[in-house]
Amino acid sequence: MTEVPLIAPLWTVQDVSEYLRVPVQTLYSWRSSGTGPPARRVGKYLRYRPDDVLRWLESLDDGAA
Template sequence: MGDLLSIDEVAELLRVPKGTLYQWRHRRKGPPARRVGRHLRYDEAAVQAWLRDDKAA
């Protein structure tokens, strides 16, 4: 597993509000996230892969 990003870092990287990430997670639409304790964390490589795949679609 690569570096783990917080929801704030992913929101900044994708230039979307945090609320959008929460909605995507609820709808199983956005980059994969997992809970680490109380916090959501995103694998940086998985976010980059999701971004590449989303742009290709």
């Protein structure tokens, strides 16, 4: 029997909002301006791959002085 590899579940907008500690509306604003983490539409819902969110976060300049 072939084993199916485990795939991380997709994150909802609420999941990403909680993870990044930003309001849901901020994610929608980032999406409309093309600056936020990449999301995919699954039916009428937005879903995020955890790896994409983490990669996007790591790509940001921390701006620390």
